Amino acid sequence: MREKKLIRACLKGNTSAQRQLYELHRTNMFMLCLRYMPTREDAEDVLQEGFIKVFRDLKQFDRKRGQLKTWMKRVFINTALEHLRSKKRFFPTEEINPNSELHAVNDEAFSNMAAKELIQLIKRLPTGYRLVFNMYVIEGYSHKEIAQQLNVSVSTSKSQLFKAKAMLRKQIKNINATVVLNYGTQQVQ
Amino acid sequence: MEPNKYNDRLEEIFSKRLNAEEFESNAWNTPPERNWEAIEATLGTKRRGGKRILILLLLLASFALMIAFLLFGNEYFGKGEPKNNLSAQASLQVTSDALIIQEESKNEQPTATESQDIIEASSTVITSNDNIVPPTTAKASPKPSQSPNQRTLILAEPESKNTENEALTTSVNSSSNLQSTTETSDVVTSMKEDFVDAEIIQSSYTLFNTEQSEAIKPPATKKIAVQASKKWNVEAHLGAFSSAKSYDIQDGETHLDILPTQSIDLGLNAEYVINKNWIIGTGFHYLAKQFEADYDLHFEYAATGEVQTQDGYAKAYTSKIPSLLSDLDAEIVLLRSEAVNLDTGSDIPVEVELSHGMQFLQIPVYVKFVQHLNAWSYYLKTGLTANIVVQDLSTSHMRTFASHEAIDHHSSNFTAADTEGLEQREVSYRLFSAVGVQYQLDSDWYLFAEPTFSAELRPIYPNKAVEENLLNFGGGIGVGKRF
Numbered sequence: 001m002r003e004k005k006l007i008r009a010c011l012k013g014n015t016s017a018q019r020q021l022y023e024l025h026r027t028n029m030f031m032l033c034l035r036y037m038p039t040r041e042d043a044e045d046v047l048q049e050g051f052i053k054v055f056r057d058l059k060q061f062d063r064k065r066g067q068l069k070t071w072m073k074r075v076f077i078n079t080a081l082e083h084l085r086s087k088k089r090f091f092p093t094e095e096i097n098p099n100s101e102l103h104a105v106n107d108e109a110f111s112n113m114a115a116k117e118l119i120q121l122i123k124r125l126p127t128g129y130r131l132v133f134n135m136y137v138i139e140g141y142s143h144k145e146i147a148q149q150l151n152v153s154v155s156t157s158k159s160q161l162f163k164a165k166a167m168l169r170k171q172i173k174n175i176n177a178t179v180v181l182n183y184g185t186q187q188v189q
Numbered sequence: 190m191e192p193n194k195y196n197d198r199l200e201e202i203f204s205k206r207l208n209a210e211e212f213e214s215n216a217w218n219t220p221p222e223r224n225w226e227a228i229e230a231t232l233g234t235k236r237r238g239g240k241r242i243l244i245l246l247l248l249l250a251s252f253a254l255m256i257a258f259l260l261f262g263n264e265y266f267g268k269g270e271p272k273n274n275l276s277a278q279a280s281l282q283v284t285s286d287a288l289i290i291q292e293e294s295k296n297e298q299p300t301a302t303e304s305q306d307i308i309e310a311s312s313t314v315i316t317s318n319d320n321i322v323p324p325t326t327a328k329a330s331p332k333p334s335q336s337p338n339q340r341t342l343i344l345a346e347p348e349s350k351n352t353e354n355e356a357l358t359t360s361v362n363s364s365s366n367l368q369s370t371t372e373t374s375d376v377v378t379s380m381k382e383d384f385v386d387a388e389i390i391q392s393s394y395t396l397f398n399t400e401q402s403e404a405i406k407p408p409a410t411k412k413i414a415v416q417a418s419k420k421w422n423v424e425a426h427l428g429a430f431s432s433a434k435s436y437d438i439q440d441g442e443t444h445l446d447i448l449p450t451q452s453i454d455l456g457l458n459a460e461y462v463i464n465k466n467w468i469i470g471t472g473f474h475y476l477a478k479q480f481e482a483d484y485d486l487h488f489e490y491a492a493t494g495e496v497q498t499q500d501g502y503a504k505a506y507t508s509k510i511p512s513l514l515s516d517l518d519a520e521i522v523l524l525r526s527e528a529v530n531l532d533t534g535s536d537i538p539v540e541v542e543l544s545h546g547m548q549f550l551q552i553p554v555y556v557k558f559v560q561h562l563n564a565w566s567y568y569l570k571t572g573l574t575a576n577i578v579v580q581d582l583s584t585s586h587m588r589t590f591a592s593h594e595a596i597d598h599h600s601s602n603f604t605a606a607d608t609e610g611l612e613q614r615e616v617s618y619r620l621f622s623a624v625g626v627q628y629q630l631d632s633d634w635y636l637f638a639e640p641t642f643s644a645e646l647r648p649i650y651p652n653k654a655v656e657e658n659l660l661n662f663g664g665g666i667g668v669g670k671r672f
Contacts, residue, residue: 051228111202
């Protein structure tokens with residue numbers, strides 16, 4: 001069924017069409033939720049809330065203004081942010097010294113990682129870093145938009161992104177070190 | 190959301206890898222089935238589907254019941270009973286209406302006027318025919334072969350002069366009355382089985398059946414059909430419906446181009462005949478309305494109140510958009526880029542395409558006043574209808590010229606719940622009146638057509654002004670059957 005027909009059927013409350021739309025987008029949207037939420041359970045909750053909002057507000061979607069997937073992403077991001085706000089997991093208060101987070105890592109190290117591993121790295125970031133990194137790098141929001149969405153200043157958004165990337169590099173460095181160590185151990189054995 | 194320019198290789202890798210169009214579904218990125226079940230349960234789709242099926246079944250059952258009545262109803266109303274059991278038939282068929290025929294004239298055949306008087310004296314008159322049948326010289330009795338569908342009372346010329354001065358008063362109030370009358374006087378009373386027609390023939394009159402009248406053709410005999418006690422009508426109704434109103438939209442001159450409402454009204458009515466003029470009834474109707482409209486709205490540009498957003502400068506305008514039963518309270522946000530400068534007072538046209546569909550279940554209760562003119566009758570009907578919204582869905586698209594972008598937000602009472610369809614079950618009441626014309630195909634079947642005017646007692650959505658879009662015009666045709 002073409003997307004337009006599918007949307008029309010969903011608007012009429014057709015359960016089968018709703019199921020099809022869910023099947024079509026569940027993986028992408030669940031991966032988005034996994035990136036934003038700290039635990040898998042939280043991601044499932046957001047996925048559920050997000051799809052309910054999508055079906056309820058589908059009539060507000062205007063095809064002339066963009067793709068359904070893009071609109072859905074916005075819905076899910078907003079849902080995730082609301083969820084985090086409700087659980088008071090929004091921005092961390094702790095400040096991490098950027099200098100201590102700088103790690104000289106060849107970014108190509110990330111290119112060998114699968115999507116699952118990249119998401120696992122993102123999930124390990126503190127909430128504030130994770131949100132800014134997701135919104136800026138993956139979703140393509142500007143710092144201005146992020147600042148408005150998260151109710152912070154543009155400079156805060158920029159610094160959070162910087163710190164997020166520093167932390168990711170630190171993580172990959174640790175992983176590489178672990179691999180090397182393991183490899184070395186195996187060699188020894 | 191376009192990807193930002195990558196500041197470094199890390200951003201590029203994460204963006205490209207996690208923005209892939211398709212991901213292979215694996216256990217780690219596939220949500221459990223219980224998620225869908227929870228979504229479905231929350232949306233109420235299962236319940237909604239079930240209710241729809243139930244409604245459909247109810248409609249089908251109603252139609253099936255009506256068809257069953259039409260096909261087999263006669264059997265249950267005594268069509269198969271023996272014709273010679275007059276008292277039994279009378280007890281079944283003659284209920285409350287008394288037919289009194291007084292003939293005081295001498296050597297005079299009943300005139301058309303007298304016949305009409307008789308008709309009016311009886312409870313309900315269905316026949317149509319004032320044919321003059323010639324008097325007979327032989328007394329005839331009802332034939333078993335008489336067509337069951339024939340429900341005419343044939344009053345023949347007095348057979349002999351002995352009865353000329355005899356006043357005939359036949360009162361049929363009960364089976365006992367009927368029996369005694371039949372026994373003690375020389376009156377032949379025949380209650381014709383299921384058709385509820387009282388046939389009362391004075392001894393000096395001769396009852397003819399169709400074949401006899403064809404054969405003998407006695408001159409100057411009245412042929413009058415009287416329906417004495419058919420008490421029930423069942424009607425199937427097919428109709429259309431439309432709303433009308435004038436409208437002014439705030440914030441500038443407005444031109445409205447409202448397209449006609451497409452609607453269909455399917456229903457069944459059951460009516461009880463109180464007497465020949467008065468009928469009460471109720472029914473079960475399904476009404477679907479689809480409304481399509483193009484609106485050209487005009488707003489006056491005012492820089493004051495603009496808010497700077499991530500997309501540019503925005504100012505919200507509010508407007509009412511006429512739609513079915515009530516109006517959509519729309520908030521129209523006009524966005525302009527920073528590069529666009531407009532003079533205060535500039536006209537900003539906004540085009541709105543609106544589609545609004547509603548489905549109702551309706552239960553009318555009404556009273557009907559009928560006047561009979563032979564095969565034709567006309568009636569006035571008035572009553573109250575309970576409207577239950579079972580689905581309400583509206584979609585709209587707004588656009589304006591290039592320097593602006595229009596974003597609409599429906600903020601009316603039925604925005605968020607629209608796509609929920611059955612979630613909204615407001616009940617409203619509508620007063621209606623109709624003038625109808627009815628044509629008798631035969632004594633059982635009739636066709637009718639009725640234009641209807643109705644007005645809402647209260648809008649379907651609360652907190653709405655009563656005068657908004659509440660006058661409705663409709664009409665329908667239908668077929669009915671008497672039992």
